[in-house]
Amino acid sequence: MDPTPLQQTEVDPSAPTPSDPSSITNADQAYEPLSYDELFPALPNAAQAPTPVAEAPQTNWSKHSEMRIASSVITQVFRVPFEERAKIDGNNQFGESASTRICSDITGRTGAHIEISSAKDQSLTFLVTGKSDAVMKARRLVLDKFQTQARQIIKIPKEHHRFILGKKGKKLQELEINTATKIQVPNAADNSDEIIVVGTKESEKAMHEIQLISDEQSKQAYEKLEIPKQYHPFICGANNEKINTMMTEHNVRINVPPPSVMKNEMTIAGEKEGVLKCKDIIQKYFKEMERKCQTVSVEVRKSQHKYVIGPRGSNIADILHQTNVSVEMPTTDSTSETITLRGPQDKLGQALTLVYAKANSVVQADVEAPTWLHKFIIGRKGANIRQITQDLPKVHVEFTDKQGGIKLEGPPEEVEEAREKLEAMIADLKSKLCYDQLVVDPKFYKHIIGKNGSNINRIRNETGVLINISEADGSNLIRLEGSPDGVARAKTELEELVTKMENEKEREIIIEQRFHRNIIGTKGDKIKEIRDKFNQVQISFPDAGEQSDIVKIRGPKECRPFHKFVIGKAGSNINKIREETGTRIDLPSEGQNSDEIIITGKKENCEKARERIQKIQDELASIVELDIIIPAKFHNSMIGAGGKLIQSISEECGALPSSSLLQSPALTR
Template identity: 25%
Template sequence: MSVPIFKDFHKHIIGKGGANVRKIREETTTRIDLPGEGSGEDKILVTGKKANVEKAVAQLTQIQNELASIVTLDLTIPAKIHSRLLGGGRRLVQDIQDECGGVQIRFPPEKSNSDKVTIRGPKDDAARAQKLLMDLANDRELSSFEDSVTAKAEFHRFLIGKGGSKIKKVRESCPDVRILFPRESDKDQETIHLIGRKEEVAQIKKHLEELILHLNEIVEVTTDVPAKWHKHFVARGANVLREIQDQNGGVSISFPRQNAQDTKVSIKGSKDCVEGAKQRIAEIVADLEAQITIKADIPAEYHRTLLGNRGQKVQDICAKYNVQIKFPDRETREAGGNHEEASGDGPSVLNTVSISGRLENCESARTALQACIPITEVAEVPFEFHGNLIGRSGETVRALMQNYDVSISIPPADQQLNEIKISGQAESVKDAIAEIGRRVDEFKLGAKDRELRMFQLTVQVPPEYHQRLIGPRGQKINQMRAKHDVQISIPKQAEGEEPNENVVITGYEENAHKCKAEIEEMVNELKNLFVQEITLDARIHPRLIGAKGRSIRKVMDDYHVDIRFPRSTDPDPNLVTVTGKDEDSVYNCIDHLRELEEEFSQDIGGGSYMSHRTEEPEVAQKQAPLQMVNAPWQVPDTNNMSDFPAMGAGAVGAPSGANGVWGGQRRF
């Protein structure tokens, strides 16, 4: 998701050293990408799981709302004018947004025919944008003349002037005319758009054309540059020379031939561009004349680290302080490695880094370079928290190293040390140690909480009540666990061992005592119940219970009792227990069960269950073997006529008076 945050607030979103945005990333487990400083874009992109992204967007919006009093203003602007205001790639609207602190101006969809326009931003900026937009809309109704001027892209900076001084002077005569220069994202980088009243636009256009004509006037001047500095401009592919040309409209700069003693340098191009290039050359020469070289003592073991990533850190320091930094070359390293030479009492040649430039710049560059030297600090982290700091598969410690650009070394577990080592730049190491300290405090609080949750109590519950404590499918004990936020451990009864009555409750002390009191109260109630055991034929137990226990539940509800059937491991499969609060209910239920037993026993043919179960196996073996006669697959004897019965009147045993196989005629 992308969330619009006013450009002025981005630095507050980032925080000192990136602390704020880093905190939001860690809390929401998201990736937060902010636009570059010079991009002009105000939207921040948040990537991650949907719930986490929504949480991060809410935090970013909250920060913005806290930084300024954000208001939303609704304006009514006729829909027919919207296209005029939004023409030219929203140049007018974008210009107003930039001028008013980056407020957000929302127009309705193109085909909605709605007149409602919304402005959102800080109160003062939104009010100023409202006035500018309404003035522009009113002016559009009177006049919407638009014209343009074409100028080379390299001339635009001269038309605008330093800090916009020149373009402000141009606008003074016609303040209602909008002058729109191309943006970096525009394909056309030469066209300057003018919008306003026709006569005022014509006046501004004429003034700009005069300035552009003046810029197009080709002049040629010369300047003196000492021969010893020529190499600085043309060395390394003439990078310095090309930079001057690019910054000054592509002027042509010609240096004398190499080894010539001529000091004249020729500059050719438009007048303003030539003057700008000449001034820049003079500044560079002045820096070179004032240039000195100082030494910085940087241990050789850190040179590779500083020059890592293609020397990006060193290049940034050079550009920032306008200096040149030179590390020992290979020959120097080999010589220094063989002889360990040192210049007087100074540092070894292996550790000497040269910095050239103005004195004040060299000192600042040396300080910045030394600040990049990695250091190693030791942080106190109790051994018991090392696993928490490492995280699952090392993800926590990797995130710390990535966020703070440091290396974290955690000692092996067998050493059980209460410290870890953090290596990196001094500032980064300091921030990383502070973050680790904060996390250790959180781990300690968590460990203390876990210790409090491990309080245990033991309550005596007779084994015969364990099943009642558990309840059907563990429903009762699960409810008790959730109610008191505890763990309840019921001992298993192993065959051949003495019954164990100890039920263990684990949790916060207060919760454990409350749970114990509830269990003891339940046990006391169970002890006061009237219990009666009866013998019911095990073959009818399924009939008594019914499908999914519906039948037996109805009996228990009718008589307000509890009925327990034997388990497969019980010695007596016929023993059933009936429990109730009073004797009458229990005995009435038993009478009802006896009636059901008698009824169901008739259905299964009667007989004693025990006699059926205790029949000797020898009796079954003495029974006659099973014989099968007249089966369809047995072939009849064709010589025996008795196997083929006669049909009709002649049949043996045929009823008298029978006429044929179908019998005689029926009379009605």
């Protein structure tokens, strides 16, 4: 947790107070309160009796009848560093959806509004707004979920536990809320003197407060010392070595406020002799350091401050241990880049060298890599990137989708090695992989994908290309990723498919659902015959459960009228020509917009097949269509019994009547 104190902001901090009447705004001075008669006017017939008014003494209060009251809504901002973030959804870096869900749940439980943002260094910043008690509860719940929890035990005499609990446990509840911790105090029947504190680094505050309460109740000697906060590191020593030694030697308890608690007060409790000796040692050492200490300030880029501090302050402790110089850092929410060194004059130079060394111990580097290539660099379940990072554990790798690059952070030598490996991998992937995209109207996506993904999966399997179609965001781009040859083939096939769909039209025909089975026929034989005749047309019937009368017909805007006659009913014509000429005859497939018929075989056989196909075409080319208007009442007479009359006319003249006439009830009886 950030060692700096939390920021707490009142919504209206500039509100004037009664003790400062000069701060009342002009708007307040201009406000005149309504009188009783103005607020409650008399009825028209009521007597206008004068209302006695007692004169108030002329004081500052009477001049301003309205006092502005500050809002009870407050805002707190606090930060969770990257190294202290708890795992959410099994990952420290990702899981934004889970974070949002957790914050929404806490808002529902407390009524406080929570905003969360992530910084470049992977730290999280929370802004919590609401009433004071709601904000404090929300803060404790947020830290409980988002920050790693530590479990600490402090031994407090059993007779002091009731003072920690307070009346009906209220004091303990306040302490938990203020320190964002969970404190477990043994019940009265338990003889244990151990109090368990669970929480983040805020638990240091809770431990400090619990110890203070106990020390105040102790019957042994108890001393308070006012030592300026900046001298606490010298008295405690690196990693609290000095203070721990002092407590062990003199059998006392010394309570020093943690760095995040901005208090000067130290307390010593224990046997009187030991307390007095420790008090004397601390005061003498403070006076000595106050006389010896000098300060020097240096400017270090804000982005490098975390490297000076180190994980959990380890680098600052190391500098204090080596040089007896304290390093004072600006708060994380401050824009200041100034670092202050405090210590003996002859040690400041050495400490300054160490500060610069720590600041430059970690560098950042950027590696250019297209966003589409990131998944291949990472590999399946991170296998590829793990080959680079497993030998360089101090290097942090971050993929930035917005800028299309990769950021590296770590020791200079390791970062350089990781950069070289990544650049070699990227160059190798670029030589093997290709990226392309197509602009396609989203309305064609469902046809490109096909039923249950049949079309798109077939293209993927045949070409080995990754095809990304984003239907959710309304994008009109289809991205292709894979080998250059595979991408080219997939793009060509998709373009042909799109061209075909652009040249198609769809029509909806209303046919009562009860007739659908008759049209489809037994085992689909009737609809199959229609589809064979018009092999470029798709006919879709609604599912039985849909209760729909709409039949959809989709096909080319301009069909090739002669091909169906060349093919013949159920392929009879084309199969006959193939058998008699011994040739292979290929007609354009459904997805092709071509009029070419390809004949393969011996030259003389191909000539024979071509002549027969040409003859069919020439015969059909002379066909004309003529509309004759005949009243419907004469249709049955023209068709004849069982359609014999119309069929004889057709055979004798070589003409085909319209489909509407052929579908007359006279032919279906």
